[in-house]
Amino acid sequence: MRKRAIILNTAIIFGFVAVFLRLVDLMVLNHDRFSERARIQQLKQEDIQARRGLIFDRRGRELGVNLEVESLFCDPPAMVSPQTAAYNISGVLRERPEEMLAKFSSKGRFVWVERKINIETAEKIKKMDIKGLGFVPDAKRFYPKGKLASHVIGAVGIDNQALEGVELKYNKFLRTPGGKILVTRDARGRTLSTGVDIESKGNNVFLTIDEGLQYIAEKELDNAMAQWRASAATIIIMDPFTGEILAFANRPAYDPNSVAYAKDFEKRNRAITDCYEPGSTFKIIVGSAAIEEGIVKLDTKFDCSKGAVSVGSSVIHDAHKHGVLTFKEVIQKSSNVGSTMIGMQLGRERVYKYAKRFGFGEKTGIDLPGEVSGWIRLPEKWSAGSIGAISIGQEVAVTPLQILRAYSAIANGGVLVTPHVVSEIRSPDDVPVYSFNSKGNKRAISKKTAGIFKDILKTVAEEGGTGRSASVEGNHVAGKTGTAQIIDQRTKRYSKEKYVGSFVGFVPADNPMIAMIVVIYEPKGQIYGGVIAAPVFKEIAKQSLSYLNVPREDMLEKNMLVVERR
């Protein structure tokens, strides 16, 4: 009996010693190794979902948002029956089974099957429970307004990388680094709460664009394209005092939701990347320079009766003979001969100086990618005929935005503003991180000269002016028509068939709310800016003034009925 007790005690003691030694092994000697193995089993590294910031218009309407989707991948060696899987999956994804099978037969261990699948489709595939298939949470950029303002907003690629527009220019604000996070999981693979958000959001961008004005501009742009069977067209609407771009549209355009299928010519942001010879809209330079330099008065007369003037070896003609015109009438009737005479009185140095003062030959500084500076030669490189050509808007290359900015200077009293499309950027917690600063504005001409020239531009849209069809009922319009020939790339001479017609102006003329340029490239049937672009200006101005609740100026003189806005 005693012997048995001793054996039992000894066995128990040995047992405890063995357990103790094992514990020492686990907890002291090999602690680090086992703890690392446990960590690997219990912890799982997950991606923090990086989501681009949202894009809003000036009134907080969504223009660029994110959709939660899933991306499907496969591990080909792990698939049991690739043929069956390919047949089943292709039915759901509406793709050819052969293409699916090719992916399922790849050599790698990770092959994308389909990117950015919507949740419903993903659920259908998950229910099939096919071995070797897996899903990764993903985000898809979605532009709810489709084509609207596509050249401003831009687009992103399949991996949400910025490609165009504001998406590209403000990428550093919009994107956010995703990163990794460790989550604890149990033996069944269920994860426990980390207590932190596994989604990282970029900053939200607020544009100066107004969706309503943008819609009006694009609608009328489409109508003009159809009416004149033009090759392209551009409209920009800007606040002339602040440089805020209110609407900005080009045709052809593209849908940023399917940017992969967009053609290069559709993606071209013509308003800032394409130069053209502005024609008569450039007469603002010689006109305002002549007033500023005091070499003309409103009633200074120019003999344009011959309908032509010789400058160097070239002869500049008027479209129609005008007779003797005052300075004011030269601008109102857009006389090439009169403008050339003014240019010759100013001289090449002063014409060049004022062209530069109005920002030509330099980038406007708009916050969109791809802007070009345009082109104007140094005066010493001008030919004998250049003074005449440049005075009427030839031998210079400008962008529509440069022209609009110059006219905005007339509208606001002589200051050259910086056009911009982003007003503010806010963090996801609504804290401002960026706002536009207009410190760089320069004065182009004096307030007095701007005022005088504004009155002249008002006559352009009145009876006898070339832009009569731009006039808006109830408000004065100030502006200028432009018609320019395009260089034929084949002959390297001015084409007799291809023209650019434009109208640029602002309304209401005395208290401008909007400045706008309409440029129509290669219209068919008509060529004059006053015929093809001015009516588009009128339609957009009329609707925009309604949209902005701008009152009529003629309500008192017309004894109109009451009204009060409350």
Next chain:
Amino acid sequence: MTHVNRSGIFSFFIVPLSVALILFGIFSIVWLRSSVRTAEYGIAALDHKRMETLRERKTLMAEKASLLSIQSVKSKGSGKLALVFPDRIKVVYVKKDGKNNPFKASLEGRQLSGP
């Protein structure tokens, strides 16, 4: 005279009580840890639900933005509902508290005075 055995009382009450307390303590700790773990599972489930709700919210926000686009509103409104965009030539804003007197007329709110 009765003799009280103090060590007997100690072993009869204190030892079982101590053992019970120790066991209670151990079970409390286990229960607490288990509750924390259960709560973690609960929070993880709620997190998952929250993410799903946020995902749905994003989809709904995108749908709302599409439906409220001016183009969409116009195409729906101008067809079946025969609505038109306001034209400032046709729109008249009438003063609310104007009583029955004639108004002074203006389209510009700030220029107005009462009847």
